[in-house]
Amino acid sequence: EIIIILDTSNSMKGTSLSEAKKVALLVLQNLPSSWNFNLVRFGSDCEELFPAPRTNTEGNLQIAISFIQNSVASKGNTDVMQPLRSLFLLPRVDAQRNVFLISDGHINDDELVLRCANQNSTHTRVFSFGVSATCNSYLLKALSRVSGG
16 A cells, blocks of 8 residues: 655745656556555645545546646645644554655654654554755655655
8 A cells, every 4th residue: 555645835836836847656556466556645634635645547547647747836834734634543554654754854843753653663664755955855855764665
């Protein structure tokens, strides 16, 4: 299972969001057909594409591509804790849940995010992809490291 979390906060305006969309599409289009997936856009709030992860079918893939392409950077602050908290509370899957976070890393409450990712690392790994020239690569790398991503 893979969950792609796309940062659509105000700091992602311009080329940052364009690059983030490219990464999200690349991940999605190379997803094994046997995997389930979902997408989440976040800023001050978050929006899930599907209520629960779906199978990787052509129809679901097309819906996901449209969701990514129609994303705009207008969601205020970078509150990544909201989508992560929701994912950590989901029922566990047979294998580890893989979260692909695509962001500039300018995250609110970074200590809480790192602590929660570490506490949930037995069932959820976070792989971070930094976009933008001013991306907080230190925090994104730390997030991946503490979660086993």
